[in-house]
Amino acid sequence: MDERQATILLIEDDHANRELLVELLAESTDYRVLQAADARTGFALFAEEKVDLVLLDVMLPDESGFNLCRRMKSVSRIFVPIILVTALHELSDKVKGLEAGADDFLTKPILREELLARSQSHLRTKRMMDRIDRYRSELSLFNQRLQEQVEIRTRQLQTALAELRTAKEEVERTRVEIVERLGIAAEYRDEWTGQHIRRMALYVWEISVACGLPPEQAELFRLVAPLHDIGKMGVRDHVLLKPEQLEEGEVDLIREHTRIGAQILADPRTELIEVAGEMARHHHERWDGQGYPDGLKGEEIPLSARICSVADVFDALTSSRVYRADAYQVLEARSEIMAGAGTRFDPRVTEAFARAFDKIQEIWEQSR
Ligand SMILES: [Fe+2]
Structure with a gap:
């Protein structure tokens, strides 16, 4: 609503009354007055113009003022005050007017002061209501924009997260693959298929789980298992690939693969390489202290190496190698x-091995 000039719609069939009201209102320069002599014209003006206040005569030739009031209230999306102008004094008419949605009444004969005071009062209310409406629509627009922004940002975040997840998975896959291929490289001369490496890792996983280790630790042991014999890279071919029985000095050269492996994996910067290093060094230690290279005993031997030892020996007993042409049957x-x-193995680990045996046997069968 215009702060300076309000529009008042005057609907009154009586020409003299209309003239009077226009005259009274004209004394105030604030108002623009639209006039209608019947309900039809009045309603049309109400629908077309931006009306701020309606002065509505109750007795109209084509429709009752009550009904017109109800119709105007029902089509208007914003608040427009309606003052019923009536010659009636009956209480029942006021009730009818209120039921029709009228905001106030003016009784004929109309007094100038009363007309102006009431009009001004309702126009003030109208101004406030308009302001509230404006704030409300601005707020709703703001909320809508905010919601759109939130949705856009959420989508961007989801995309970024998905990309990050993909990248993380890729890094993880790369890490696993590099470790596995490094293990295959180490075994390449005497185990060209890489099957030993893959089986070993799966045995280590099953035994670790059966030992009751948390999945993250079992996973770590499984990941590094392919590197347990990485030190074989440093063992000469004529010793490593010798099909005949090894002589004493040659056995020592073979045993060196544990120390060489530990050297390759020395000064680790990650837990992965640290565990790989201890597994590489100690997987030929024995529970009774008769193993190599350090002769560690019992729980002095890292658990990763104790598990690796069982998996490694089992795989050696059940696969064909250069120095063991006839594979043992799996039950033997x-x-x-x-x-x-x-004696050779940690009894807790062999018990876990026995518990996991069905799964181990399955892995063995699948890799044949
Ligand atoms: Fe070994």
């Missing part, structure tokens, strides 16, 4: 592992 291999409990 199992008995041999169990027979080593407490």
Whole structure:
């Protein structure tokens, strides 16, 4: 609503009354007055113009003022005050007017002061209501924009997260693959298929889980298992690939692969390489202290190496290698592992091996 000039719609069939009201209102320069002599014209003006206040005669030739009031209230989306102008004094008419949605009444004969005071009062209310409406629509627009921004940002964040997840998975896959291929490289001369490496890693996983280790630790052991014999890279071919029985000095050269492996993996910068290093160095230690290279005993031997040891020996007993052409049958291999409990192997690990045996056997069968 214009702060300086309000528009008043005057609907009154009586010409003299209309003239009077226009005259009274004209004394105030604030108002623009639209006139209608019947309900039809009045309603049309109400619908077309931006009306701020309606002065509505109750007795109109084509429709009752009450009904017109109701119609105007029902089509208007914003607040427009309606003052019923009536010659009636009956209480029932006021009730009818209120029911029709009228905001006030003026009783004929109309007094100038009353007309102006009431008009001004309702126009003030109208101004406030308009302001509230404006704030409300601005707020709703603001909320809508905010919502759109939130949706855009959420989508961007989701995309970024998905990309990050993909990148993380890629890094993880690369890490696993590099470790595995490095292990294959180490075994390449005597185990060209890389099957030993893959089986070993799966055995280590199953035994670790059966030992009751948390999945993250079992996963770490599985990841580094392919590197346990990486030190073989440093063992000469004529010793490593010798099909005949090794002589004493040659056995020592083979055993050196544990120290060489530990050297390759020395000064680790990650937990992965640290565990790989201890597994590489100690996977030929024995529970009774008769192993190599350090002769560690019992729990002095890192758990990763104790688990690796069982998996490694079991795989050696059940696969064909240059120095062991005839593979043991898997059940015989199992008995041999169990027979080593407490001497060669940690009894807790052999028990876990026995518990995981069905799954281990499955892995063995699938890799044949
Ligand atoms: Fe080894």
